[in-house]
Amino acid sequence: MKMRTRNLLAVLAITLLFTACASEKQLEEIIQQSNEEETTTLEESTQPDEPVVALPGLPDDVAGYTQWLKLNAEPIPPAPGGDPHNGTKNVHVNQTRDTIAPNGIQQFPYPDGSIVVKEASRPGKDYVGLIAIMRKKAGADPDHNDWQFIEYVRNAPDAEFSVIAEGRSCWGCHAGVKDIDYVFTELD
Numbered sequence: 001m002k003m004r005t006r007n008l009l010a011v012l013a014i015t016l017l018f019t020a021c022a023s024e025k026q027l028e029e030i031i032q033q034s035n036e037e038e039t040t041t042l043e044e045s046t047q048p049d050e051p052v053v054a055l056p057g058l059p060d061d062v063a064g065y066t067q068w069l070k071l072n073a074e075p076i077p078p079a080p081g082g083d084p085h086n087g088t089k090n091v092h093v094n095q096t097r098d099t100i101a102p103n104g105i106q107q108f109p110y111p112d113g114s115i116v117v118k119e120a121s122r123p124g125k126d127y128v129g130l131i132a133i134m135r136k137k138a139g140a141d142p143d144h145n146d147w148q149f150i151e152y153v154r155n156a157p158d159a160e161f162s163v164i165a166e167g168r169s170c171w172g173c174h175a176g177v178k179d180i181d182y183v184f185t186e187l188d
């Protein structure tokens with residue numbers, strides 16, 4: 001009984017104290033503030049994603065390529081005995097699975113406007129050091145299924161990419177897979 005009375009008194013004291021300190025107006029302010037805080041967090045979480053920008057030195061049309069369809073299910077390891085695009089690789093294309101593989105079976109050739117991007121991290125390095133691109137532009141090069149080839153490299157994670165080779169130097173090997181539209185990596 002004694003305990004209960006003491007508790008009751010404590011509650012009363014706290015209530016009195018609170019009423020004394022926080023007038024109704026102050027209370028309103030507190031409530032408004034917490035509402036504002038809530039709105040801010042909500043707004044922040046519904047902000048659209050930051051615009052995707054290409055890695056430094058790369059053309060804009062490959063910005064965000066890592067979000068594109070990935071052809072290989074597992075990273076492609078460096079080829080034993082010499083690798084033309086030395087490193088651990090992923091190959092992306094700006095097409096959907098439905099477009100290039102209707103009914104689950106990949107169809108060739110790739111549609112006009114296709115862009116195939118291969119990124120490679122050099123052995124022992126944890127950043128992308130090589131970007132090889134194939135772009136299909138109607139009429140650009142009928143002898144090679146209208147693919148345009150170009151390759152970029154860099155030697156530091158924050159460095160700009162620069163062109164190392166393009167065109168003719170790429171055809172030799174890729175012509176070996178002419179029957180699947182010059183693209184070695186097939187959709188897994």
Ligand code: HEC
Nearest residue numbers: 084118132133134149150151165166169170173183184185
């Ligand atoms: C010595 C042979 C060889 C040469 C030369 C070569 N490639 Fe490749 N390329 C390959 C092979 C093999 C692959 C398959 C993936 C892998 O193992 O790296 C490939 C993959 C690619 C891919 C990913 C799509 C695909 O075919 O799988 C692109 C893009 C590419 N090469 C661009 C280029 C460009 C651009 C050049 C010229 C600067 C070039 N390649 C020169 C052999 C070659």
